[in-house]
Amino acid sequence: MQTAVYPGSFDPCTNGHLDIIRRASKLFDKVVVAVLINEKKTPLFSLEERVEMLKTATKGFENVEICSFSGLLANFMKDNGYSVLIKGLRAVSDYEYEFQMALTNRNLFDDLETVFLPCSSEFMFLSSSIVKEVAKYNGKLEGLVPPELVGIIKRRFGY
Numbered sequence: 001m002q003t004a005v006y007p008g009s010f011d012p013c014t015n016g017h018l019d020i021i022r023r024a025s026k027l028f029d030k031v032v033v034a035v036l037i038n039e040k041k042t043p044l045f046s047l048e049e050r051v052e053m054l055k056t057a058t059k060g061f062e063n064v065e066i067c068s069f070s071g072l073l074a075n076f077m078k079d080n081g082y083s084v085l086i087k088g089l090r091a092v093s094d095y096e097y098e099f100q101m102a103l104t105n106r107n108l109f110d111d112l113e114t115v116f117l118p119c120s121s122e123f124m125f126l127s128s129s130i131v132k133e134v135a136k137y138n139g140k141l142e143g144l145v146p147p148e149l150v151g152i153i154k155r156r157f158g159y
């Protein structure tokens, strides 16, 4: 059984993330979405909230599981017996950083392979920060995030 891990901060999960999860779930027997407890970023949503939002957004996918991790991704992969990593590429500008990360992760764990999926064109501009910026000023979130998350995100900004 081939399992792939899709890591990220998911603060919050966007339609761009869901697009990658949906497509990866067709390519692999199981997709583990791994939410990072990221000390470099101050998240708007707590780890528990981010995990819950992903569970809600992916409840239709039978082979998708949500979990969290801290520390090095390569260690999380090795400790859990996972060897395939999924990363979404939005633009050429993502590539340089992602290539560096892929090489670093393989350097830390020999058996690790990174599979890049190009994002769908309609989500090329999207990021979690863009969603938060739009939500802050009560802009339209429909189309940017899964419909079930629109209310949750708006409420966080007091709308």
Ligand code: COA
Pocket (backbone or CB within 6 Å): 007, 008, 009, 010, 011, 014, 015, 016, 017, 020, 036, 038, 071, 072, 073, 074, 088, 089, 090, 101, 104, 105, 119, 123, 126, 127, 128, 129, 130
């Ligand atoms: N659609 C929409 N948005 C996307 C996207 C997609 N397909 N792919 C990425 N993004 C967004 C993310 O939401 C994020 O937005 P933000 O910066 O506004 O929050 C941004 O693009 C960057 O994404 P990414 O580079 O994947 O960052 P991340 O914080 O979501 O996840 C980890 C980064 C978890 C993969 C990485 O930090 C990690 O592995 N950390 C563990 C420590 C480690 O092992 N480091 C490597 C060795 S030093």
